[in-house]
Amino acid sequence: MAIQTTSSPSTNAYRTKYSADYLEAIHGKRRVYDIYAVPVGAPQFAMEKNGWLASTYQFNFASDMTPATSAISQTVDIVPQVLRDATSTITTSSRGDALQWAEAVDIQSYTPYGKARMQALGESMMESIDLLAQSAALTGDFAKSAAARASLDAGTSGHRFSDTAIATAQARIKALKCPPFMNGGLVCTVHTDAFYDLIQGGNVVTIAQQVRPDILMNQELAKWGDFSINATPFAKVFGAAGADNASVVATTLSAAANALDLSATVASGSNIIAGQMLTIGTEETGDTHYSTNEIVWTQADQTVSGTTILLVGEGANGGLRFDHASGAAVRNADNVYPAVFGGRSLIKAFALETGEFGQVVGPKNSGILDQFTSVGWKWYGGYGLVAENYIFRAEYSSSLQA
Missing domain, CATH: 2.40.30 (Elongation Factor Tu (Ef-tu); domain 3)
Structure with a gap:
């Protein structure tokens, strides 16, 4: 008589049964800065004949030609131009984590741990990978704030996120030809504390009172200018990094x-x-972020x-x-809220072996009696800001702390 054991058939069945929960968690609330990334698998770089992921990838840029402003001489030849070149590099890394439990937990508990574990793994994967995207998005040099981070004051109106701040970012980022999304739009990602000041601001309130009262009633504003507003409590906050x-x-x-x-x-x-x-x-105080x-x-x-x-x-x-x-x-001290303005601003390199959103490993049994089970995820890749004009960022305070 054939009896199914805890071997690969049940492992595959487990992953298939709960894969939807893993994917749902991936594309849920924890995906914040990854939305700016253009995913590129290793073979698409045209550098890796066998598809293996390299430790670094180099992107090459060629300069523009200077516009011609003179008529063609009938006696003297023109002076040809020379293209300049520059490079940008993305460094890849890896991430992974796992859960482990004793079989007695599944035997004695009515808690639906199968679903819960896969959801937890999906959230862990997306949050961990998104931290890499966050670091790439928040460490660019194209930035401007009303004051230095340590001086941003919740009690100063000019230090807060506003429609004027969005208009300023729009002018700067469009002037430098930031690549938009496929629909031609851009996205601003900011914490909900900073968004509060935008939704309570003068011009927004005036428009809401005269044309769109639902903005005030729902406290929702999907778009301002060319930017879709991605206001989320999972956006980065530099806690207590502002004015004392x-x-x-x-x-x-x-x-x-x-x-x-x-x-x-x-x-x-x-x-x-x-x-x-x-x-x-x-x-x-700087570009080093502390995730905990x-x-x-x-x-x-x-x-x-x-x-x-x-x-x-x-x-x-x-x-x-x-x-x-x-x-x-x-x-x-007052919190500081960075806002990221951009479109297709980041490059996301990943190994095809683990995929864009990681690979589930397990469940695997261990111990002399197979009394322990583990399941985890792993991912190989990296994020990079390949050009400084691809993203604009600024930092603000929030009146909620005033």
């Missing part, structure tokens, strides 16, 4: 705090009050004195989302 608050909180965790914790212990509770926004993690920095709020029943702070965060239970070591910074 009038009542400064600048302390550290005095003990480690774990993901899902609803409280944390700090070295000093000075100036910490109820309903206050705090950032836990290293201040991001997180913004939390103190609970309404937070006491003024003491060193235990009660938190509301982005974790699944309303607590912390990440682990934080003892000594991690805790600050209340």
Whole structure:
């Protein structure tokens, strides 16, 4: 009698059964900066005859010719021009992660872990890969803000995201011939805190009151100028990287705090009050980003004195989302919200072996009794901004912290 075992047939069946959940998670809320990327598989580079992914890819650029402004001489020959050339390089890398559990979990639990695990893997893959796209989008040199990052002030109206800011970005990015999307449009990606100032701004409010009241009632604005507005809470925030608050909180965790914790212990509770926004993690002063920095709020029943702070965060239970070591910074300076303006601005190189959105590996059994199971994902590739005029970025404060 043939009995199906935990070998490759069931592994393939598992991946097939839950592949839709993995793909749904990939194309969901965590895909933010990847939308600017043009995906290019290794063979399409015309550099890899066998399709293997290289560690770097070089793009070549040729200069334009100077326009001719003189009539053709009847006695002297013209002076021919010479094209200049330049290069840009994309560096590839790899990412991967996995889940592991004991078979007793599946035997004793009614929780639909099969679906939940594949969704978690899909979200993990997209968030991890999107961090690479984020780094490429937010480290270009074509940028302009009202003030240096550390000086951006929530209480200064000129430091906030507005329709004027979008118009400025549109003029600059179109003047430098940024390549648009196939429909001719561009996209602006910004955090919802900064979007709040746009939707409450003078010109937007005037148009809403006179022509489109649904803008105010729904608090939605799909487009302004040539830009589709991608306002998302998953956009990058430089937490507490702006101007210091009038009542400064600048302390550290005095003990480690774990993901899902609803409280944390700090070295000093000075100036910490109820309903206050705090950032836990290293201040991001430059192009180095810290993916586990997180913004939390103190609970309404937070006491003024003491060193235990009660938190509301982005974790699944309303607590912390990440682990934080003892000594991690805790600050209340104003947040800084970068906005990215662009079209087909990034190049995304990936290995065909793992695909554009990664490859699921497993489930695999291990242990002498096959009592452990693991499933994961892996991806090989990289993102790059091949030309500085392909993307424009600026940084803003938000009146929500004023």
